[in-house]
Amino acid sequence: MPIKGVPRLPNESVAGAIIECATDAIVTIDDKSTILSANNSVDRVFGYSPRDLIGKSLTVLMPPELRSRHLAAMARFQESGAKSFPWQAVRLPGQRKDGTVIELEISFGEFTDNGSRRFVGIIRDVTEHVVSERKMREGEARYRDLFENSPLGHHSLGPDRQFSAVNTAFLDILGYSKEELIGRKSLRDILASSDAERFDRHWDVLERGGAVDNVAYTIVRKDGSPRSVLISASAARDEAGRIMTTRGTMLDVTQLRRAEESVRRISERYRSLVDHNLAGVYFTRADGSVFDCNDAFAQILGFASREELLASSPSDFYVHTTDRDALLARLQTERFVTGIESTFRTRDGASKWVLQNLAWMSRPGEEPRIEASVFDITSRKMAEDRLNYQARHDSLTGLPNAAMFEERVRHAIDAARNTRRHTAVLYLDLDGFKLINDTLGHHIGNDLLQLIASRLKSALRQEDMVARLGGDEFTIVAPAIRSADDAARIAEKISRIFAEPFLLAGREVSISVSMGIAVSPADGEDPETLLRNADIAMYRAKEIGRNTYVFCSKSGSRRALERMSLETDLRGALGRHELQLYFQPQIEAGTGAVIAVEALLRWQHPSRGLILPNEFISIAEESRLIVPIGEWVLREACRQAAKWNRSAPLRVSVNLSPRQFSDERFLQIIQEILRETALSPELLELEITEGAAMQNPEEALETLRALKRLGVRISIDDFGTGYSALSYLTRFPLDA
Helix, strand or coil: CCCCCCCCCCHHHHHHHHHHCCCCCEEEECCCCEEECCCCHHHHHHCCCCHHHCCEEEEHHHCCCHHHHHHHHHHHHHHHHHCCCCCCCCCEEEEEECEEEEEEEEEEEEEEEEEEEEEEEHHHHHHCHHHHHHHHHHHHHHHHHHHCCCCCEEEEECCCCEEEEEEEEHHHHCCCCCHHHHHHHHHHEEECCCHHHHHHHHHHHHHHCCEEEEEEEEEECCCCCCCEEEEEEEEECCCCCEEEEEEEEEEECCCHHHHHHHHHHHHHHHHHHHHHHCCCCCCCCCCCEEEEHHHHHHHHHHCCCCCHHHCCCCCCCCCCHHHHHHHHHHHHHHHHEEEEEEECCCCCEEEEEEEEEEECCCCCCCCCEEEEEEECCHHHHHHHHHHHHHHHECCCCCCCCCCHHHHHHHHHHHHCCCCCCEEEEEEEEEEEHHHHHHHHHHHHHHHHHHHHHHHHHHHHEEEEEEEEEEEEEEEEEEEEECCHHHHHHHHHHHHHHHCCCCEEEEEEEEEEEEEEEEECCCCCHHHHHHHHHHHHHHHHHHCCCCEEEEEECCCCCCHHHEEEEEEEEHHHHHHCCCEEEEEEEEEECCCCCCCEEEEEEEECCCCEEEECHHHHHHHHHHHCHHHHHHHHHHHHHHHHHHHHHHCCCEEEEEEEHHHHHHHHHHHHHHHHHHHHHHHHHHHHEEEHHHHHHHHHHHHHHHHHHHHHHHCCCEEEEECCHHHHHHHHHHCCCCCC
């Protein structure tokens, strides 16, 4: 339809209808590029209505950077006098009304209207076509890039089976140039002759519509060297079903095949090493079940061969399953452990000692396993046991020797600490043994010693031990006795067993024994001291007439027994709350007011009644019980003083023992007690003796200065008048 206000195109009766129906934009311009008319398709192509464009320059449909170039080109065309317009199917960018740049294909023709030069242009939007072409080119470029740069050897064969395309990787595998292959050789030509027939069978598969997938071939390079390859191929056909192109890939697996062969040889050598190893070698799953081993391991477990063992699938060959479980847990953490001694159960139920080296093998995608080498060390362990037994036992009597006896005494002493029990050591010496040995012969003497050892063992409690130190000397340790009376009863029982004669070589032989007894802790707190004191007591027994027993020193007397019992009770006095504090007031003479108190320690014994310090402090000092007792006194005195000082200040004085004053935690304990009880330091007075101060004067001086820095008062009792003592007196920071 004619558009009002828009000039019609020539021959508009027919051409006008065609132009208006055209899908391409059609415009007419004058020689100045001014638009004279436009069809409706300019709206679809450019977003302008025809009316919007009339009178405007054609350059409005171009990107800004092309506009001046277009006007210059029009001017040159008109000046040239050329008969035909040069723009025929020209590709140029255009610009829509919204600024979008589009791809155009433009053709212009020239005509004359009333003597004026006019130009008509057909403008087609080819943006989608250009984009499609670009994508196609990019796809082809990517394919060419992938084809050329692929690590796989790519090739194409034409209908004649000759190479039509190959990539660089394919050429590298074969050693040929592209010109030497394309159109000149077929895939069959480069195969080893031994593979030619097999290739023909695979080609038949392709012709029947199948595919070739990773088939192993040997190809021959240009230089004649063979290569192992994997070839895959598929065929593209025409409408008639004829093969037009065959595309395939070639992967050089020569190095892989060599590696596989190397692995195979290594595996064979490894298998040979395992099978012929003198050590037992076995492999288990994580659950302990054996899945492989060598004959040596099978024989350790009592099987005739590897095959016989594997047929029985043993999994529980550890004597102690806890050992196996602990070893498995350790392996999962450490991965490799060596020098592990274990006991295995053999097929017939016997036990064998083995030395193992084990490794935990865990690879991705594989079930974990354990690899182990095993050495049978049963003979060695038996020899070690014999040596250990001999090192700790008397060869004649089989009794423990001095080394084993000392270990047992030490253990008994340690076990008795902090209890009301004691350890007794009895030292025995045979009376008149030398005479029997000399008159009847050494062999009779040895027989007698063996009989005596047997009688001694049968007479003792299960927890007691009898040992032979050498010659005719025996020792007995009796642990956990209640008192010296228990030791005396053991000695009396031993005397009774010696009262019965010994039958030797058809004759009766009588012999007696002298015994010395030492009891811990009164007679010693270590094996050496107890044994020495028991030995001394034994000589005293011989001196007073033999065939008797004597306690060390006076430990058998009432006083020694009482002291030993008192020490035992004192060890538990704190825990049983038997210790008590009394406070003695210090009164100012002028006013009669109480200005301070002195803490006095008493022991309220459940059966002995009230015990004064002079009866137990020395025992506490010797046994080191004075340190915890002294700490308790300090804490209780400060606690009570803090309670009194809520109403009025009252200083408390506490006596320190030398061992307490020299204890390495002394200052720390003072600070803790002051903090716990909230007692002002100036209300605590510590009283030390000359002996405590002069044991190590320089250290004492440092301790006293530290106490003064805390604010604690210090006084000293019974300080001597000697020169050295007076010289320190002037340096000590004393308050009294």
